[in-house]
Amino acid sequence: MSQKVYGLMAEFDSPGAVLRAAEQVRDAGYRRWDVFTPFPIHGLDAVMRYQNSLVGWVSLAMGAGAFMSVVGLIWYANAFDYPLIVGGKPMFSVPMTFVPAYIMMIMGAAVGALLGMLGINQLPRLHHPLLAKKSFEAASRDKFIVVIGANDPQFNAVETLKLLGDIGGQHIEIVEDQE
Amino acid sequence: MADLANIEELKQLAPPAELRRAPVVEANPGLGGLTDKLSAFAEARMPLWWKIAFAIAAFAATVIFPICLFYQVFTGVGVWGNNHPNMWGWDIVNFIWWVGVAHAGTLISSMLFLTRQHWRTTIGRMAEAMTVFSVAMAGLYPAIHVGRAWFDWFMFPIPNSNGNWPQFKSPLMWDVFAVNTYLVVSSLFWFMGMIPDFAVLRDRSTTRVRRFIFSFLAMGWTGSAWQWHNYEKAYVVLCGLCTLLVFTVSSIVGLDFCTAQLAGWHATIFPLYFVIGAVFCGFGMMLVLLTSLRKLCHLENIITRSHIDKVAKLALVSGLIINYIYLMEIFIAWYSGDPYERWVFGHRFFGQTYWYFGWILIGINVCVTQLLWFKKVRSHLGLLLVIGILINLGMWTERFVIVVGSTYQDFLPANWGKYHPTIWDVGLYVGTLGAFFMLYLLFVKFLPVIAISEVKGATPQGDPHHRLGGATKGGHS
Numbered sequence: 001m002s003q004k005v006y007g008l009m010a011e012f013d014s015p016g017a018v019l020r021a022a023e024q025v026r027d028a029g030y031r032r033w034d035v036f037t038p039f040p041i042h043g044l045d046a047v048m049r050y051q052n053s054l055v056g057w058v059s060l061a062m063g064a065g066a067f068m069s070v071v072g073l074i075w076y077a078n079a080f081d082y083p084l085i086v087g088g089k090p091m092f093s094v095p096m097t098f099v100p101a102y103i104m105m106i107m108g109a110a111v112g113a114l115l116g117m118l119g120i121n122q123l124p125r126l127h128h129p130l131l132a133k134k135s136f137e138a139a140s141r142d143k144f145i146v147v148i149g150a151n152d153p154q155f156n157a158v159e160t161l162k163l164l165g166d167i168g169g170q171h172i173e174i175v176e177d178q179e
Numbered sequence: 180m181a182d183l184a185n186i187e188e189l190k191q192l193a194p195p196a197e198l199r200r201a202p203v204v205e206a207n208p209g210l211g212g213l214t215d216k217l218s219a220f221a222e223a224r225m226p227l228w229w230k231i232a233f234a235i236a237a238f239a240a241t242v243i244f245p246i247c248l249f250y251q252v253f254t255g256v257g258v259w260g261n262n263h264p265n266m267w268g269w270d271i272v273n274f275i276w277w278v279g280v281a282h283a284g285t286l287i288s289s290m291l292f293l294t295r296q297h298w299r300t301t302i303g304r305m306a307e308a309m310t311v312f313s314v315a316m317a318g319l320y321p322a323i324h325v326g327r328a329w330f331d332w333f334m335f336p337i338p339n340s341n342g343n344w345p346q347f348k349s350p351l352m353w354d355v356f357a358v359n360t361y362l363v364v365s366s367l368f369w370f371m372g373m374i375p376d377f378a379v380l381r382d383r384s385t386t387r388v389r390r391f392i393f394s395f396l397a398m399g400w401t402g403s404a405w406q407w408h409n410y411e412k413a414y415v416v417l418c419g420l421c422t423l424l425v426f427t428v429s430s431i432v433g434l435d436f437c438t439a440q441l442a443g444w445h446a447t448i449f450p451l452y453f454v455i456g457a458v459f460c461g462f463g464m465m466l467v468l469l470t471s472l473r474k475l476c477h478l479e480n481i482i483t484r485s486h487i488d489k490v491a492k493l494a495l496v497s498g499l500i501i502n503y504i505y506l507m508e509i510f511i512a513w514y515s516g517d518p519y520e521r522w523v524f525g526h527r528f529f530g531q532t533y534w535y536f537g538w539i540l541i542g543i544n545v546c547v548t549q550l551l552w553f554k555k556v557r558s559h560l561g562l563l564l565v566i567g568i569l570i571n572l573g574m575w576t577e578r579f580v581i582v583v584g585s586t587y588q589d590f591l592p593a594n595w596g597k598y599h600p601t602i603w604d605v606g607l608y609v610g611t612l613g614a615f616f617m618l619y620l621l622f623v624k625f626l627p628v629i630a631i632s633e634v635k636g637a638t639p640q641g642d643p644h645h646r647l648g649g650a651t652k653g654g655h656s
Contacts, residue, residue: 015641016649022404038210038379039636040407041643048404053412073336077344086348096348103356103427110364110420114371117413121406124398131401137382139402140375140632142210 006129006177007033007149008160010169011138015041018144021167022047025146028163032149036130036139058116059109066108070101129177136175147175201485203297203637210640217631218383220476225624228475233620239613247606248323256326258603265586265598270324272578273608275432275453276460277317277615278358279574282425283461284310285365287490288372289421292414298486300633305468307369308628309461312618314362316611321354350434357431361424368417374400375410376627402632429453436581442519443527443585446511448504455500456574459544462494463570470564472623481629484558491557494570498548505545519590527584532597536580543573 012018015037022035026047035044071094078084079092089096118124130136130147139145146169148160157174164172193199208216225233251258261268284306291299322331334355336345345352378400381393400406433453436444446452469490473482512524528537547569550556557563588595622628639647 014647014649015643016645016651018649019643020651035404036402037404037407038214038402039375039632039641040411041404041636041641043643044404045408048408050405050408053409055409055412056416059413059416074347077336078347082342082344084344084346086346089348099350099353099431100347100356103353103360103431106420106423106427107360107363110367110417113413113416113420114367117371117409118398120409123400123406126399128399128401131399136401140379140382141214 003176003178005150005157006175007147007151007155008157008164008172009130009133009136009145009147009175010164010167010172011135012144012146012169015144017168018146019043019047021146021169024167025148025163028154030148030152030154030160032152032155034147034149036136036145036147038140038142038144041144054120055113055116058119059112062112062115063105063109067101067105070104071097074100129175133173133175135171135173201298201483202639203300204634205480205483207480207638207640210635210638213635213638214379214383214631217481217629217634218380218627220478220623221380221625221627222383226475229620229624233617236613236616236620239609240617243606244610244614247603247610251603251607252323252328256324258601260598260600260604262596264589264594264596265583267582267586268598269600269604269608270320272575272582273611274317274320274324275457275578275582276571276575277313277320277611278361278429278432279453279457279460279578280313280464280571281310281317281361281365281461282429282454282457283459283465283493284308284313285421285425286458286461287465288368289418290425292418293422297637298489300630300637301481301483301486302465302469302490303633304369304372304628304630305472306465307365307372308619308622308626309464309468310365311362311369312615312622313464314358314365315618316615318358318362319611321358350431350438353431354435357428361428364417364420364424368421371410371413371417372630372633373627374398375402375632376630378402379631380627425458426454429457441585441589442517443512443523443581446508448507448511452501452504452508455497455504456577459494459497459501460571460574462490462497463567463574465490466494466563466567467571468619470560470567472628474560476623476628478629481634484560487560487563488554488557491551491563491566494566495548495551498544498551498570502545502548505541523585523588526588527580530584530588532587533580533584536576536584539576540573540580543569544577547573 010021012021018035018037019041022044025033026049035041035048037044074097075092083091085091130139136145146164148155148164154160161172204213207213259268259270261270287299287306288303288310292303322328325331325334333339334345334352345355374397377393377397381390381397384390384393430450430453433450436453437446437449439445466487469482469487473479473487509524512520515521526534528534528541530537547566550562550566556566583598587598635641639645642648642650644650
């Protein structure tokens with residue numbers, strides 16, 4: 001099986017250093033690059049120019065969907081399919097649906113948040129070229145890694161290598177991926 | 180590097196030592212050392228105390244528990260002490276107690292996250308695990324208390340051959356939704372929080388088996404900025420939802436009682452009463468788990484005395500609210516002028532059969548709680564362990580007083596009766612306790628018991644705007 005270059009990775013020692021490095025990579029005009037850190041770094045979202053995450057909307061949609069479905073279900077079950085008189089109360093009234101609908105809204109929204117997060121992050125995934133690399137294991141420990149992808153239009157092995165060195169990256173390595 | 184004069188200036192502006200926040204982690208060994216320290220217990224051999232504790236818990240969970248469970252399910256609810264007029268006995272007492280234990284876990288992990296309390300990072304995971312396992316124990320009780328457990332699926336809105344549906348106007352039905360939602364949501368929250376830590380254990384694994392298991396659980400997590408970006412959003416959303424659950428689940432359990440026209444139950448304060456009681460009980464359990472695991476797992480520098488002090492303070496606050504509610508309940512019973520209400524509350528303390536439970540309740544939940552005012556008590560771990568156990572006992576007693584105290588002597592003397600638990604009641608409770616501790620011990624041994632990535636992010640080395648985190652100019656010390 002042949003190998004192709006996936007990108008170049010460089011290691012940084014502190015969150016402050018990687019934050020500055022990320023600013024410089026961005027200002028150099030790269031688009032296909034990412035920063036791998038052991039924990040979320042305050043300020044990195046702004047450097048990467050990420051918009052508000054869509055996870056919240058997925059969660060809202062599933063929560064609202066669950067709420068309305070339960071209201072509909074209660075109407076169907078207790079007022080339409082099998083009308084049931086309880087204590088002389090109306091077959092269906094909006095306030096009485098609130099508690100189950102609200103509880104199921106929480107369930108729907110929570111499932112939406114988890115599935116939304118996994119979906120947008122493209123997880124679970126079975127293979128990732130970085131995970132095959134021994135030196136990448138430090139990214140879950142105490143190192144902060146910047147990877148510039150070979151699919152970036154501006155990627156140039158020599159120029160990109162130089163940039164990563166200039167901004168203070170250590171142990172710069174080529175990451176390979178199977179064709 | 181910032182110039183020295185500037186740093187001196189900043190030092191003078193800094194608050195005095197007694198006003199400074201305690202560090203999240205003591206004797207901070209840096210990011211790498213912290214990772215080693217936090218994953219050490221999950222990677223080391225099983226210590227002797229763990230094997231002994233596990234053997235005891237596993238005996239209760241795998242021998243006593245199934246025997247009591249199967250005997251009850253095969254024979255009927257009659258094997259318990261429940262009988263007319265006490266249709267609710269230990270099963271419901273223990274159900275509320277277990278739901279209560281769960282609540283402090285959610286409160287710690289979600290509400291303290293939303294209020295940005297960094298110290299919660301060290302104890303949040305333990306609290307979440309406590310929630311998940313105790314809700315599972317709680318959910319079991321109503322499921323078998325219905326008598327014919329094999330018809331439990333009637334409780335769910337599933338089209339069935341009888342053509343009937345659940346009755347959605349009943350708080351007992353809402354309970355089904357609430358407890359199941361609580362179990363699912365707290366498990367999701369717990370699992371999602373662990374994904375980055377599974378990745379840590381995956382990257383540290385030395386054997387193929389460990390590597391396979393943690394790779395599977397981490398699902399390909401790389402920790403990229405994009406992943407963290409979405410992860411943090413999902414985490415905030417889940418925290419908000421869990422906070423709603425803290426106030427909802429026990430409220431609904433409280434509604435089971437207060438919608439009944441029974442003296443001692445029919446009070447509007449009940450939903451709040453149950454929520455706060457639950458949180459108080461859970462903080463008691465938290466004190467038991469934290470003070471013991473901190474020592475046994477060698478986490479003294481992670482779960483610091485300052486953190487335990489804060490948990491004890493929260494226990495005190497919830498305890499004081501509970502005391503207020505006791506006072507209010509008694510006051511309203513008197514103020515209502517209802518002779519039955521007055522009679523029930525009088526009998527809680529001066530009645531024929533269960534008067535001593537009323538005094539245990541006052542003795543622990545009101546008197547012992549006041550000890551937590553003292554800093555000397557809050558810094559004495561052994562004492563906190565004892566207080567934690569007592570709070571759990573006190574809150575269990577409170578549920579007994581509510582459940583049995585109102586049912587054994589109701590409006591009509593011809594209906595009066597007594598309640599005595601049988602060996603099967605006791606056995607099932609011991610079994611659930613065993614199952615809870617067995618699951619908890621497995622969690623402590625094999626999963627990341629402290630949120631590794633969260634703790635690292637809460638240290639100065641993890642702060643990009645801190646000198647130790649690599650900030651150059653304008654960073655704070």
